[in-house]
Amino acid sequence: xxxxxxxxxxxxxxxxxxxxxxxxxxxxxxxxxxxxxxxxxxxxxxxxxxxxxxxxxxxxxxxxxxxxxxxxxxxxxxxxxxxxxxxxxxxxxxxxxxxxxxxxxxxxxxxxxxxxxxxxxxxxxxxxxxxxxxxxxxxxxxxxxxxxxxxxxxxxxxxxxxxxxxxxxxxxxxxxxxxxxxxxxxxxxxxxxxxxxxxxxxxxxxxxxxxxxxxxxxxxxxx
Numbered sequence: 001x002x003x004x005x006x007x008x009x010x011x012x013x014x015x016x017x018x019x020x021x022x023x024x025x026x027x028x029x030x031x032x033x034x035x036x037x038x039x040x041x042x043x044x045x046x047x048x049x050x051x052x053x054x055x056x057x058x059x060x061x062x063x064x065x066x067x068x069x070x071x072x073x074x075x076x077x078x079x080x081x082x083x084x085x086x087x088x089x090x091x092x093x094x095x096x097x098x099x100x101x102x103x104x105x106x107x108x109x110x111x112x113x114x115x116x117x118x119x120x121x122x123x124x125x126x127x128x129x130x131x132x133x134x135x136x137x138x139x140x141x142x143x144x145x146x147x148x149x150x151x152x153x154x155x156x157x158x159x160x161x162x163x164x165x166x167x168x169x170x171x172x173x174x175x176x177x178x179x180x181x182x183x184x185x186x187x188x189x190x191x192x193x194x195x196x197x198x199x200x201x202x203x204x205x206x207x208x209x210x211x212x213x214x215x216x217x218x219x220x221x222x223x
Contacts, residue, residue: 027057027058027059028057028058028059028060028070028085028086028087035051035052035053035054036051036052036053036054036080036081036084037050037051037052037080038050038051038052038070038072038076038078038079038080039078039079039080040078040079041079042064042065042067042069042079043067043079046079049076049078050072050076050078052072052080052084054090055089055090055091055092055093056072057073058070058071058072058073058085059071059072060085061077063082064079066081066082066083067079067080067081067082068080068081068082068085070085
């Protein structure tokens with residue numbers, strides 16, 4: 001009984017949130033009751049021609065005060081109190097529909113979880129790729145800055161090399177001039193030494209000549 005009441009409460013609660021599922025049914029149903037008598041006329045004094053169980057679908061073909069004329073699926077017609085009729089589907093059918101919807105929702109939930117896991121994996125992969133791209137960008141940026149610095153260094157080196165070449169040309173010219181001057185100095189030095197030697201010889205010859213004349217005079221005076 002407690003289980004039945006729990007199911008009934010859950011069903012009624014869900015009926016408030018799922019009106020399309022419960023209230024959109026076409027036709028009429030016998031409300032929860034053990035057995036409902038179907039009479040030949042609209043009154044309790046009429047003969048009972050059938051007993052309709054709970055949840056039996058019926059067709060409403062007429063009304064009179066508190067009585068309703070219905071037709072069963074078998075084609076048999078009769079009267080029963082209207083309070084036993086309801087637009088709501090039987091509880092069993094409602095529970096069955098809710099179970100079907102629950103199964104569908106569980107399947108959708110499973111698919112959603114699977115999709116979420118896939119998206120999470122893709123997100124993780126994308127984040128890793130983004131991290132790799134950012135690292136590659138930073139490396140490329142560093143390489144570009146280094147290349148710019150190297151380019152500046154190359155330009156500076158070329159300028160320094162050009163200046164050094166110009167200075168080398170100047171030094172070569174100056175060296176050539178110095179070599180010419182050195183050659184001239186060597187020639188001048190040789191000439192000077194030659195003249196100096198000649199002068200020494202001439203001086204020696206002259207001294208010798210003078211000394212010879214003096215010796216001759218001394219000898220002649222001694223004689």
